[in-house]
Amino acid sequence: MTEAQGRGAGVDDGAAAKPSMRDALISAAFELFVERGFEQTTIDDIVRLAGVGRRSFFRYFPSKEDVVFPDHEQCLAEMTAFLDEASEEEPVKRACDAARLVLRVYAADPSFSVRRYRLTKSVPGLRTHELSVVRRYERTLSEYLQRRFAGRPDRGLRAETIAASVVAAHNHALRSWLRSGGREDVTARMDHALGFVQESWGRPREEAGEGDREPEDVVVVITKRGTPMWRVVQEIESCVEE
Amino acid sequence: MTEAQGRGAGVDDGAAAKPSMRDALISAAFELFVERGFEQTTIDDIVRLAGVGRRSFFRYFPSKEDVVFPDHEQCLAEMTAFLDEASEEEPVKRACDAARLVLRVYAADPSFSVRRYRLTKSVPGLRTHELSVVRRYERTLSEYLQRRFAGRPDRGLRAETIAASVVAAHNHALRSWLRSGGREDVTARMDHALGFVQESWGRPREEAGEGDREPEDVVVVITKRGTPMWRVVQEIESCVEE
DNA sequence: ATACTTCAGGGTACTGAGTGCCATGCACGA
DNA sequence: TCGTGCATGGCACTCAGTACCCTGAAGTAT
Numbered sequence: 001m002t003e004a005q006g007r008g009a010g011v012d013d014g015a016a017a018k019p020s021m022r023d024a025l026i027s028a029a030f031e032l033f034v035e036r037g038f039e040q041t042t043i044d045d046i047v048r049l050a051g052v053g054r055r056s057f058f059r060y061f062p063s064k065e066d067v068v069f070p071d072h073e074q075c076l077a078e079m080t081a082f083l084d085e086a087s088e089e090e091p092v093k094r095a096c097d098a099a100r101l102v103l104r105v106y107a108a109d110p111s112f113s114v115r116r117y118r119l120t121k122s123v124p125g126l127r128t129h130e131l132s133v134v135r136r137y138e139r140t141l142s143e144y145l146q147r148r149f150a151g152r153p154d155r156g157l158r159a160e161t162i163a164a165s166v167v168a169a170h171n172h173a174l175r176s177w178l179r180s181g182g183r184e185d186v187t188a189r190m191d192h193a194l195g196f197v198q199e200s201w202g203r204p205r206e207e208a209g210e211g212d213r214e215p216e217d218v219v220v221v222i223t224k225r226g227t228p229m230w231r232v233v234q235e236i237e238s239c240v241e242e
Numbered sequence: 243m244t245e246a247q248g249r250g251a252g253v254d255d256g257a258a259a260k261p262s263m264r265d266a267l268i269s270a271a272f273e274l275f276v277e278r279g280f281e282q283t284t285i286d287d288i289v290r291l292a293g294v295g296r297r298s299f300f301r302y303f304p305s306k307e308d309v310v311f312p313d314h315e316q317c318l319a320e321m322t323a324f325l326d327e328a329s330e331e332e333p334v335k336r337a338c339d340a341a342r343l344v345l346r347v348y349a350a351d352p353s354f355s356v357r358r359y360r361l362t363k364s365v366p367g368l369r370t371h372e373l374s375v376v377r378r379y380e381r382t383l384s385e386y387l388q389r390r391f392a393g394r395p396d397r398g399l400r401a402e403t404i405a406a407s408v409v410a411a412h413n414h415a416l417r418s419w420l421r422s423g424g425r426e427d428v429t430a431r432m433d434h435a436l437g438f439v440q441e442s443w444g445r446p447r448e449e450a451g452e453g454d455r456e457p458e459d460v461v462v463v464i465t466k467r468g469t470p471m472w473r474v475v476q477e478i479e480s481c482v483e484e
Numbered sequence: 485a486t487a488c489t490t491c492a493g494g495g496t497a498c499t500g501a502g503t504g505c506c507a508t509g510c511a512c513g514a
Numbered sequence: 515t516c517g518t519g520c521a522t523g524g525c526a527c528t529c530a531g532t533a534c535c536c537t538g539a540a541g542t543a544t
Contacts, residue, residue, distance in 0.1 A: 021492090021493090042528085042529065042530085043529080043530065043531090044529085052493080052494085053493060053494040053495070054494085054495085055493075055494060055495075055496095055532095056492085056493060056494075058530090058531065058532080059492085059493080062531090063530080063531080064530070064531090127374070128370060128371070128373070128374040129370070131370070131373040131374055131377055132369070132370040132373055135373055154438065156414060156418075157411060157414050157415075157434075157435055157438060158438075160410045160411075160413075160414050161407050161410045161411050161414070161438065161439060163410070164406040164407055164409065164410035165403050165406055165407050165410075167406065168402045168403045168405070168406035168407075169399060169402075169403050171402070172398060172399050172402045172403070173399075176398075192399075193399055196396065196399060196400075196403065197403060200442060200443070201442070263521090263522090284499090284500060284501085285500080285501070285502090286500085294522080294523085295522060295523040295524070296523085296524085297503095297522075297523060297524075297525090298521085298522060298523075300501090300502065300503080301521085301522080304502090305501080305502080306500095306501070306502090
């Protein structure tokens with residue numbers, strides 16, 4: 001029954017393996033937060049309920065806000081590792097798959113995620129804190145993309161813009177699922193949302209100066225319907241023959 | 243000499259007109275922040291230097307962080323007003339122009355902006371606070387776009403994703419300018435960055451089911467370079483003649 | 485077994501941000 | 515002159531976060 005979430009509820013790879021204290025703090029905190037609100041709950045309330053010393057709280061969580069997002073540190077590490085693996089995949093696709101790792105963590109414990117969503121939504125301080133968490137994912141994606149875009153023009157601009165798109169689309173799908181109470185299918189929404197950005201960025205329109213496919217072998221013509229065909233042919237030839 | 247920035251340094255439309263106290267606090271705060279650091283400066287230090295009572299600080303700024311971003315509240319209001327005006331312009335273009343309003347505020351006092359940038363960059367708490375400020379611009383843009391996208395599929399997804407792109411591109415150009423110390427031309431960078439997202443989102447690739455311009459009067463042909471011209475003509479005609 | 489180290493945890497006191505409450509002083513109109 | 519606002523200052527309080535030190539339960543070597 002709402003045992004917090006036992007840290008990711010799936011992976012228990014060697015790294016962390018001290019269950020009792022940390023988890024006791026998490027579940028005590030959530031119990032109080034949902035009962036009387038985040039700001040109405042003091043650290044002393046939490047440690048009293050968890051039956052530990054006050055100082056210990058700050059040994060496990062750097063701030064009161066962090067206890068609300070207990071698994072993001074590990075999730076970020078997973079994403080970083082995922083993006084450090086060598087892969088032949090198209091970069092934007094790869095970034096979208098990295099975003100799916102975050103979804104997986106949320107989907108692993110829907111009830112916890114939904115309660116946290118409702119809590120976060122109603123507490124400005126938590127929203128701000130969540131922004132800083134999300135920002136780290138965005139930076140990770142952006143740095144990955146910048147690496148993969150080596151040689152392209154506007155690497156940085158591209159990378160940051162696309163990373164922001166991916167995060168925004170991911171969050172849109174995730175939040176719409178959370179708003180529905182965690183029922184219904186997340187992955188379908190997510191596939192749709194990420195497919196949207198992948199469509200838009202995966203293959204840029206004009207200067208497709210890609211590394212893994214030649215740009216020179218594609219010609220794009222845009223013209224008004226009704227243009228005389230000789231004008232179209234002229235235009236194409238003037239572009240090709242140069 | 244670094245008189246903070248006298249609030250936007252241009253528009254003094256009726257709304258705010260109490261100069262002394264607020265500005266004294268801003269310049270006192272910055273003086274101390276750059277001298278000994280943000281966290282090493284207490285509210286008491288600031289009010290002592292400004293020669294006002296401690297309680298007055300919190301009358302003008304809800305938190306210590308807010309004194310670093312004194313003009314964003316007004317800028318946000320400007321953006322909101324700008325987007326509330328009726329306009330025939332293409333929505334993404336309009337959103338980009340709205341973002342330029344923010345740039346204008348930064349560019350109005352480059353030395354202040356650069357000092358603030360350096361300060362913010364080095365203080366995690368300020369970075370987080372800035373995120374929450376930026377997020378409000380993003381929401382404003384997103385809500386505008388969602389209004390303009392009425393009737394389209396995926397309104398919300400589209401609006402949030404594009405808003406995030408616009409903000410990311412804007413911030414990329416802005417920060418690169420700030421990193422350069424406020425020298426060089428901002429508007430050129432900004433035009434380039436915003437042009438990039440506008441190109442990408444302004445006219446969606448496949449379903450361009452727009453309301454304010456007909457999709458039927460544009461033909462797009464994509465072909466391999468070297469394709470015999472008769473094949474191109476055939477393809478175009480088969481598409482037009484249907 | 486004794487002495488030594490290590491380390492998770494508890495306790496206490498302190499700093500500093502942010503808030504509530506009230507007193508003060510100054511302007512305004514009657 | 516007397517209210518009636520309003521801006522400001524002065525206090526006292528709560529609470530997050532930190533520094534410092536104490537305890538006790540392990541181990542480990544001799």
